[in-house]
Amino acid sequence: MPQTSPKLAGLATASLLVLAASAPAAGDSVEEQIRQGLELYQTGELGAAITELEFAISDIRKAMSGRLADTFPEPPAGWTADAAASSSEAAGAAAMFGGAMGTMLERTYSQEDGAGTLTAALMIDNPMVQGMAALLNNPMLMSAQPNTERLRVGRETGMLKWEPDNASAEATLMLDGRIMMQVKGDNLDSPDVAADLLKAWDIEAVRAGAAR
Structure with a gap:
């Protein structure tokens, strides 16, 4: 399993938690994907962690697009x-x-x-x-x-x-x-x-x- 320095692990954990806290209230699936990505990262399953977080980012982009669609004249x-x-x-x-x-x-x-x-x-x-x-x-x-x-x-x-x-x-x-x-x-x-x-x-x- 890949070894990660405590400092890097701490930074990654903090970043993922901030992302989870900023997810839209309606995006429970986003929060679950971020938590799952964090767990996978902590156990060294980096590829799987990337996949989970990419799905989370995709869903966040969809939520952002929905808000922006309402701005059109x-x-x-x-x-x-x-x-x-x-x-x-x-x-x-x-x-x-x-x-x-x-x-x-x-x-x-x-x-x-x-x-x-x-x-x-x-x-x-x-x-x-x-x-x-x-x-x-x-x-x-x-x-x-x-x-x-x-x-x-x-x-x-x-x-x-x-x-x-x-x-x-x-x-x-x-x-x-x-x-x-x-x-x-x-x-x-x-x-x-x-x-x-x-x-x-x-x-x-x-x-x-x-x-x-």
Whole structure:
């Protein structure tokens, strides 16, 4: 059986207990998985401990996604919307990279009397966020983008891109360098509907739900 120093064992035990204490009240299975992972770790069954804790982390991510899904804006007048859900593409990528793709949620909106569509997407701790953060934080880079202008959302700075030839819009907002909120639309009369939907998003609720 692998020998573990008392100091390392103590640190691991403390970390696992903190994780268990921070688990959602509704997540009894999470607490059980963490306890089981701790017991396996203490008996030297490290591979089995990792498996239990990975299941616990997956369930915690699901709980986090449920909270964040509630932050998505309601459909504008004349539009309907599906329920917010994890992106199927993101789920597959996360499985391949061991959860390293972070959290990705989407909600689709459809125009009732037209062909317009909107997709609101929320990305947290995703590698794609870093590249967009560099663009949004550099006024010169942003102004160099074709058909793109600054979009102010409260006290935050975002970006609005409008392609009149194909009636598509893209409104993007970055929070705290790790949270990207984006609305993409097609078959739109103007970019305003995408910009307004982004502005209607509950920013503080997103921050609270994604807090570390």
